[in-house]
Structure formats: C-alpha cells, structure tokens
Amino acid sequence: MISTHQLPTPRLEEWRWADMGALRAAADAEPRDFGIKPADLFLDMEGPRLLFVDGMFEPAHSRPGPVTIARFAPETPHPLGSMAEGEGWALTLDTGAAVTGIQIVHLGSGGESHVPARIMLAEDAVASVVETYAGSGWANRITQMTLAHGARLMRSVRLLQPDGFVSIRDEAEIGEAASLVSVFLGAGGMGSRIDGALTLIGKGGFAEMGGALLTSGTQKQEAAVSVRHEAIEGTSRQLWRAVAANRSVVSLAARVEVARGAQQTDGGQSLRGLLLDRGATVNLKPELEIFADDVKCAHGATVGELDRGALFYLQSRGVPEARAKALLTRAFVADAVSRIGEEAVRAAFEADAERWLEKGL
Amino acid sequence: MLDIQDLRAEIAGKEILKGLSLRVNAGEVHAIMGPNGAGKSTLGYVLGGRPGYTPTGGSVTFAGADLLEMDPHARAAAGLFLGFQYPVEIPGISNVQFLREALNSQRRARGEAPLSGGEFLKLARAQADALGMDQEMLKRPVNVGFSGGEKKRNEMVQMGILGPKLAILDETDSGLDIDALKAVGEGINRIMRAPDKAVLLITHYQRLLDYVQPDFVHVLDAGRITRTGGPELAHQLEREGYGVAA
Ligand SMILES: Nc1ncnc2c1ncn2[C@@H]1O[C@H](COP(=O)(O)OP(=O)(O)OP(=O)(O)O)[C@@H](O)[C@H]1O
Numbered sequence: 001m002i003s004t005h006q007l008p009t010p011r012l013e014e015w016r017w018a019d020m021g022a023l024r025a026a027a028d029a030e031p032r033d034f035g036i037k038p039a040d041l042f043l044d045m046e047g048p049r050l051l052f053v054d055g056m057f058e059p060a061h062s063r064p065g066p067v068t069i070a071r072f073a074p075e076t077p078h079p080l081g082s083m084a085e086g087e088g089w090a091l092t093l094d095t096g097a098a099v100t101g102i103q104i105v106h107l108g109s110g111g112e113s114h115v116p117a118r119i120m121l122a123e124d125a126v127a128s129v130v131e132t133y134a135g136s137g138w139a140n141r142i143t144q145m146t147l148a149h150g151a152r153l154m155r156s157v158r159l160l161q162p163d164g165f166v167s168i169r170d171e172a173e174i175g176e177a178a179s180l181v182s183v184f185l186g187a188g189g190m191g192s193r194i195d196g197a198l199t200l201i202g203k204g205g206f207a208e209m210g211g212a213l214l215t216s217g218t219q220k221q222e223a224a225v226s227v228r229h230e231a232i233e234g235t236s237r238q239l240w241r242a243v244a245a246n247r248s249v250v251s252l253a254a255r256v257e258v259a260r261g262a263q264q265t266d267g268g269q270s271l272r273g274l275l276l277d278r279g280a281t282v283n284l285k286p287e288l289e290i291f292a293d294d295v296k297c298a299h300g301a302t303v304g305e306l307d308r309g310a311l312f313y314l315q316s317r318g319v320p321e322a323r324a325k326a327l328l329t330r331a332f333v334a335d336a337v338s339r340i341g342e343e344a345v346r347a348a349f350e351a352d353a354e355r356w357l358e359k360g361l
Numbered sequence: 362m363l364d365i366q367d368l369r370a371e372i373a374g375k376e377i378l379k380g381l382s383l384r385v386n387a388g389e390v391h392a393i394m395g396p397n398g399a400g401k402s403t404l405g406y407v408l409g410g411r412p413g414y415t416p417t418g419g420s421v422t423f424a425g426a427d428l429l430e431m432d433p434h435a436r437a438a439a440g441l442f443l444g445f446q447y448p449v450e451i452p453g454i455s456n457v458q459f460l461r462e463a464l465n466s467q468r469r470a471r472g473e474a475p476l477s478g479g480e481f482l483k484l485a486r487a488q489a490d491a492l493g494m495d496q497e498m499l500k501r502p503v504n505v506g507f508s509g510g511e512k513k514r515n516e517m518v519q520m521g522i523l524g525p526k527l528a529i530l531d532e533t534d535s536g537l538d539i540d541a542l543k544a545v546g547e548g549i550n551r552i553m554r555a556p557d558k559a560v561l562l563i564t565h566y567q568r569l570l571d572y573v574q575p576d577f578v579h580v581l582d583a584g585r586i587t588r589t590g591g592p593e594l595a596h597q598l599e600r601e602g603y604g605v606a607a
C-alpha cells in the first residue's frame with residue numbers, strides 16, 4: 001500500500017500539475033474484471049510477447065524469447081520510479097544483435113502494480129519494443145536504458161486504460177552514435193504522468209521522446225521530459241501534441257539541457273496544444289538551459305483551437321461537423337504518431353487515436 | 362433552383378446584406394459583380410451556412426427546401442457548392458482523403474453507397490487531368506503550399522468530383538494565369554453547363570465571362586442587387602465602372 005507521504009506534493013515545481021489524487025484513487029480502487037482478453041492487446045506481429053497482469057508476469061500468455069524476468073529494485077532519484085520495484089523484465093542484447101517487435105502488455109484490474117524494466121543494448125544492437133497499458137488501477141513503471149555505441153532502440157508506448165492511472169519513468173543513457181526514439185500515445189480514460197530523463201553521453205547521439213496525449217471529461221494527463229546533452233554533436237527531439245476536450249487538462253513540460261562543452265548540439269522542441277472545448281486546459285512549459293555556445297535549439301510552444309476556417313471548408317464540402325472536427329484533430333496529432341518507424345505499430349496507434357476521436361468528440 | 366427573397370444578414374452585429382433578392386433557374390449562369398466590400402463573399406458564406414454570417418431576415422429556397430434551416434454539410438449534400446475566394450489550407454489532410462471523405466459523406470446523406478478507394482481515385486484522377494492539375498497534387502495536404510492559381514484549380518477539381526447542382530464561385534478567376542483561366546473556364550462549362558445545373562459567378566472581370574457566358578449579370582452594391590442585365594452589362598461595367606448610373 002502506498003502511503004501519502006511517499007507521493008510527490010504539488011508544492012514541488014516539477015509536480016505542480018500532477019494529479020496525485022487520481023493516482024491515489026486508482027491505487028485504492030477495488031479490483032474489477034474488465035473482461036479484456038489479453039490476446040486482443042497484442043498486435044499481430046512476430047516477436048517476443050510478455051503479459052503482466054496486475055504487475056505479475058503471466059507465462060501462459062507470453063513467449064518472452066530473449067527477454068528475461070527478474071526481481072530487482074532500480075536505483076533512481078525519481079519519487080515514483082523508485083517505488084517500481086519487484087518482478088520486472090530485462091532485455092540485454094550483445095554486440096550487433098537485433099530483436100524487433102517485442103511486445104509488453106500491462107493489464108490491470110485495480111489497485112497498484114509496480115514493474116521495473118531494464119534495456120541494455122551493446123554496440124550496434126537494435127531493438128524495438130511496443131508497450132500497451134490496459135484495464136484499470138495504478139500502473140507504475142520504470143524503464144532504465146543504456147545504449148552503447150551505435151545501438152538503436154525504438155519504443156512505442158500506448159496508454160489505453162479506460163480508467164485508473166499510469167505513471168511511467170524513463171531513464172536513458174545514450175552512447176556515441178546511438179539512437180533512442182520513444183513515442184507515447186495517451187488515448188485512454190486514465191490519468192497519466194510520463195517522466196523522462198534522457199542523457200546523451202556519447203558524441204553524435206540521438207534522443208527523441210514525444211507523442212500525443214488525448215484527454216476528455218475531467219481527465220488529466222501529463223508528460224515531463226528532460227533531455228541532457230553532455231557530449232558534442234548530439235541531436236534531440238521532443239515533439240508533443242496535446243488534445244484536451246471538455247474540462248480535461250494536458251500538461252507538457254519539456255526541458256533541454258546542454259552541458260558546457262556539448263558543442264554542435266541540435267535540440268528541437270515542439271509542443272502544441274489543441275483545445276476542443278472552452279473548459280479544457282493545456283499547460284505547456286518549454287525550458288532551455290544552455291551552457292555551450294555553438295548550439296542550435298529550435299523550440300515552439302503554442303496552444304490553440306481548431307481552425308474555424310478549415311472546419312467550415314470541410315463542412316461546406318459535405319463533411320458533418322463532428323467528423324470534420326475528428327479529421328482536423330487527427331491531422332493535428334499525426335506528426336507525433338508518424339514518428340513510429342514500424343508500419344504495423346504506427347497503424348495500430350493511429351487506429352487507437354481514431355477510436356478516441358470517434359468517442360471523444 | 363435558388364430563390365433568394367429580401368435576404369438580410371449580419372456579421373458581428375453589422376448588417377452586410379440589406380434585403381437582397383435573386384432568382385436562379387436550372388440551366389442558367391448568373392454573374393455577380395460589384396465593388397469591394399459590397400457583400401459578394403458574404404452572400405456566398407450565408408448561402409453556405411458559415412457560422413458568424415447570420416441571416417436576420419428574408420428567405421432562401423434551394424431545390425424546394427429552406428436552405429437557411431440546413432446544416433452546412435447538408436446544404437452540400439443537397440447539391441450546393443461554394444468555390445472559395447480564398448481556399449483554406451489544411452495541413453495533415455491530403456486532398457484525396459479530404460475529397461473522398463467529402464464525397465462519401467454526401468453520398469451517405471443522400472442514401473447512396475459510398476465509393477471504394479479505387480473507384481474514388483479513378484474519379485479524382487480523371488477530374489485532375491481534365492483541369493490540368495498534376496496527379497501528385499492529389500496526394501499533397503489540402504492547398505498547403507499551393508500557389509493562388511493552383512488553389513483555384515483545385516477548387517474546380519473538387520467541384521468536378523462532387524458534381525453539385527448549384528455552384529457559387531467566388532472570384533475563381535482571380536489569381537489565374539491565361540492558361541489556367543482557360544482551363545477553369547472550360548471546366549466550369551463542362552461540369553456545370555447542363556439543363557439541371559446552375560452557376561452563380563462572382564467576379565470583377567469580363568475575362569472569365571468570355572469563357573463562361575452568363576445569361577444574367579447583376580450588380581451587388583452595399584448589400585443589395587442594384588442592377589440586372591444581360592451579358593452586355595458586364596462589358597459596360599468594365600468600361601465605365603460601378604459609379605455610372607443605370
Ligand atoms: N469576419 C468579418 N468581420 C467583420 N466584418 C466583415 C467580416 N467579413 C466581412 N466583413 C465586412 O463585410 C463587408 C462585405 O465583405 P465581403 O467580403 O462580403 O465583400 P466582397 O463584396 O466579397 O468584397 P471583395 O470584392 O473585396 O471580395 C465588408 O465591409 C467587410 O469588411
């Protein structure tokens with residue numbers, strides 16, 4: 001059981017938008033059967049599969065391949081991440097190894113569940129992982145990643161729980177010429193907090209973390225990501241799209257730090273919010289902290305409503321208003337989802353966003 | 362086909378259309394000319410049902426129905442097409458997606474079966490070819506990065522695909538080079554010159570009317586139709602301007 005004093009308080013600047021009330025309510029919720037078939041949560045792809053139900057590994061629905069199961073307690077300064085100890089999974093790839101299409105499904109029935117994960121890629125190793133959150137309760141996760149020279153990791157994470165709360169903490173160290181791309185889609189009814197701390201420790205590394213958070217009702221979703229450039233010639237991208245309907249709230253805090261000496265850093269930030277209703281809120285907080293002089297950091301942060309001109313243009317051609325809004329909203333989030341490299345995964349995420357649009361508007 | 366009686370409309374509380382009456386029968390082409398700010402585009406938007414362009418009096422009957430009571434998309438499904446003076450750019454939605462969605466929405470509203478992807482592409486390609494629009498532009502986001510002339514050509518491709526009964530074309534000729542003007546003029550004739558169709562051409566210039574010969578020419582000034590004549594009125598206006606008394 002979590003005790004209140006363990007949770008971060010909104011008095012801390014980094015937690016001022018966090019919905020810890022929703023997290024606590026999810027943790028206290030009585031388990032319920034949602035009638036979700038685990039098989040339906042996996043995409044039709046080759047590759048290893050792991051199912052965690054309420055944080056426990058379920059071998060019957062899994063074929064872990066090279067992914068191992070172990071109990072561990074990750075070391076982290078992060079207040080939620082440090083609670084994510086117990087049974088978890090690990091992927092360790094040797095030099096040049098490649099495993100793609102790994103799927104991790106987290107199904108919750110209520111209450112709290114904590115799962116740590118570790119991904120360690122040796123030189124030039126390649127991996128791709130798809131994570132799906134479904135069901136209910138508070139799912140608390142941490143993923144610690146280290147990418148050696150030339151390693152590449154693509155992560156696609158979708159939050160589809162109809163209620164409850166998902167908190168995710170990502171920590172990554174990205175080596176020379178290595179590349180990490182993580183794309184998140186929040187298209188369920190749960191609250192969320194996505195935390196990221198990515199550090200580029202080798203020359204010419206690439207770090208990307210972004211996605212689309214879609215909220216309705218009184219839901220709150222949030223991402224707080226910090227990318228730190230410690231080596232030269234690094235590139236980072238944080239492209240987030242927020243769509244808020246009704247009285248919901250999306251908050252995005254994105255930070256780029258460029259350490260002294262990390263010359264020729266290219267750090268891009270694009271935060272955009274779309275308000276579908278008067279009572280909806282999108283909070284954006286782009287931050288740059290730069291201690292090197294030869295640096296390119298393009299950043300943009302804007303919040304707006306649907307373009308009325310475009311809406312009428314679509315209607316005047318015969319498209320009903322609700323459908324026109326859905327099309328324009330889909331176009332708004334398309335940039336974020338299009339960052340997913342694998343066609344089948346991208347199509348699945350697009351379909352999830354589409355389902356949200358059909359229900360949410 | 363279209364019967365406008367004493368139409369009044371305002372934008373943000375300001376009356377722009379001040380008792381406008383106009384009757385367009387099937388098979389006819391009407392040109393509307395008039396000074397800047399007279400309310401020509403406003404008329405198009407009011408007929409299209411744009412929010413913010415509020416009718417405050419009078420009536421509009423289109424194909425036997427009360428047009429002002431219908432939602433914008435229902436007006437389109439009933440056969441109304443509005444060619445925009447400034448076509449809108451929509452990033453993230455391709456022309457093909459946009460038009461297939463539009464056509465199939467209209468077809469569903471009329472109780473017709475939607476076209477499949479293949480059927481639609483065939484239709485779209487044929488219309489693009491007929492208007493001299495590059496096939497590649499069908500795949501691009503709607504109007505994004507299109508030149509002024511390309512946008513107007515795209516409006517005509519849309520009209521060809523949607524096949525309306527009544528087209529209200531707001532300065533479709535402005536921004537066109539000589540070849541595009543010819544292509545657009547021929548397009549209007551090909552798509553809309555039929556006994557069961559009609560056109561309302563809003564224009565400042567005679568040159569489009571050389572291709573699409575109007576049956577009637579009207580002057581819209583300060584929110585009303587102030588003069589009506591035959592094709593010769595357009596020539597006269599071009600020579601003498603709007604200031605000359607009838
Ligand atoms: N959104 C708006 N808000 C306020 N006033 C408007 C708006 N749109 C148009 N108007 C005003 O309504 C009047 C009519 O404008 P409209 O665009 O219909 O003119 P027009 O005849 O089409 O002119 P043009 O030949 O320049 O295209 C003008 O005085 C214009 O300033």
Ligand SMILES: [Mg+2]
Pocket residue numbers: 401402403446531
């Ligand atoms: Mg105008």
